[in-house]
Structures are given as C-alpha cells and as structure tokens.
Amino acid sequence: MKVAVLDDYQDVALQMADWSTLPGGWEPVVFRDHLADEDALVERLQGFDAVIGMRERTAFPRSVLTRLPDLRLLITTGGRNASFDVEAATELGIVVCGTGGAGEGPTELTWGLIIGLLRKIPQEDRLTREGHWQTSIGVGLKDKTLGLIGLGHIGGLMARVGNAFQMNVIAWSQNLTAERAAECQATLVDKDTLFRQSDIASVHLRLSERTLGLVGAREIGLMKPTACLVNISRGPIVDEAALVGALERKAIAGAALDTFDTEPLPVNHPFLRLDNTIIAPHLGYVTEEGYRAFYAGAIEDVRAYAAGESVRVINPEVLSAPQLRPQS
Secondary structure, three states, rough: OOOEEEEOOOHHHHOOOOHHHHHOOEEEEEOOOOOHHHHHHHOOOHHHHHHHHOOOOOOEEHHOOOOOOOEEEEOOOOOOOOOOOOOHHHOOOOOEEEEEEEOOHHHHHHHHHHHHHHHHHHHHHHHHHOOOOOOOOOOOOOEEEEEEEEHHHHHOOOOOOOOHOOOEEEOOOOOOOOHHHHHOOOOOOOOOHHHHHEEEEEEEOOOOOOOOEEEEEHHHHOOOOOOOEEEEOOOEEOOOHHHHHHOOOOOOOOOOOOOOOOOOOOOOOOHHHHOOEEOOOOOOOOHHHHHHHHHHHHHHHHHHHHHHOOOOOHHHHHOOOOOOOOOO
C-alpha cells in the first residue's frame, strides 16, 4: 500500500512524526514539489492507495479524483479543505479524513505581519544591512482602530490582542451578533462602517460562496488612505486586481498578505514589485507544533482506515455506502 505525502516544501514530513507506526505494508512516499497541472498530478498518483494533502496546497476536484482508480483514502491536514471535492469523493467511495492541529500559528503570524508592515521591519532590516540607518518612521497601534472581518476563533483571539494593545476593536461578518462581539470586547458595526473606520482591516473568514470576493473594489475604496488591509485567511476572499490597483495608486497605505488566488505565488505577480506590501508564503499554520499534530493525525487516520475503523472522517456517509472501489 502506497501513501503519497504531498507538497512537503521544507522536506520535514518524515521528521515530524513516527511513520514506522503505519500498518505493515503501508509505505509513505514524499513529494516536495507542487504540481498544479492536473495531468501531471494524476500521472504521479497512479497506484497510490492513500494521499495526504497539506491543507489547500494541492486541489482534488472531481476531474482528478475520477482518474485515480486506486485511491481509497484522502487525508487533509486540519479539519477541512475547501479544495477537496468531498461530494465527488463520496460518490466514488473515497474516504476523506482530517486531522487535529496545535498552537495558534495564524493569529501569531497576523500580528507579526501587522507590526512588520506598520514599523517597516523588512525594509529597515534590508537597508541596515546595506549600510543605512533609520530611514523610515513607523506607525503605532495604540488608539488605532482594528477592524475584524470575521470574529470566530482566530478573530476572537485577534480582538483579545488588539485590546491588549489598547486599540479600538470593531467587527463585522454576515452572521455576527452583538453578543458575540461584546464577548470578544469588540463593537459590532456594519460592513461599510468597518472599512471606513479601520486603520487595519483584517480578514478572518472561511472561503465559501458567500465570502468569495467579499472584499472588492467597493470595500477597498471605502478605506482611508492611511489604512492597511491584512489577509491570512484565503486569497479569493479579496479581489486581487482591486487590491493591486489600490496599492499602486497609494489609495491605501499597504497590505500584509499570506494567502493568494494562486499558490505558490507566480514570480511575476504585481504584489511582489509593490513597496507597500509584506508577502508571506502561506505560513499561517506552518509551525513545528502544527506540523507534528498534522502528520501524527494523518498516520492515525491511515491506521484507523487499515483497521476498518473511522477517525475524523469528513464524509461519514461513505462508510455505509456500497463499496465502489475494491479493498486490497
């Protein structure tokens, strides 16, 4: 039995968990490179019984799943994966599982990006190494307005830290209640007010049909020229073309981004040439603690599947459906 471990960018997957605990005959095969081309991906994964995907690095739409006749177990790190077609997997008899996680990497990274952007840390680091000294004037956080677009788990933690910095915390999302906002020491406002008043507008939503393109040209156009936009959630929530245009015109002060429409980010992307951006390569969940939890959980999923049991199955209905793919 072959298990494909995909998109191991840092070449650390085999160090982050005890793969010797896989059931007898199950062999992990690690791939470091990312394949965006569906034909190349399908060719690579022929003969694999199980695939472990790292969050949303490699997509598994119906057009891929239908061409992998040996695939019986598809695992995502984390509890969900918007790039996995779970409905198609269920129809094909493929069990889809998730894993647990550890730490608060996304929240911590968001604050690192915010402070780095406002205090111009990347630029000052580079210029100091080049022999310059104190070339910029930063902006502080105290008394500034933090606008949280989404106040779930991560948004709630963002509000807590914002209050510790003595910021004015406001929040909006489609289903946010005044009670939840008060619980997080935030003030519920409407969407337009959030974008108008925020000094820092930070996105903390799941990608869905409702949130696709939620932050568009209109919303960005409401922002103050001194304001910054932060997105560590999912790239398509923000209209990239509208954001690039606003940054080029200096209509807003800057953006700190960890997620993008296309990942890895193309080398010729406009974000990379703009001097008012901080770009991170989707590092929100990339911590040692997170990776250890992800890979250990994936091994547990394989062991449970091999034993005829179920752990963290995302599509439990597949377990009672007639088997469409033969068991080895």
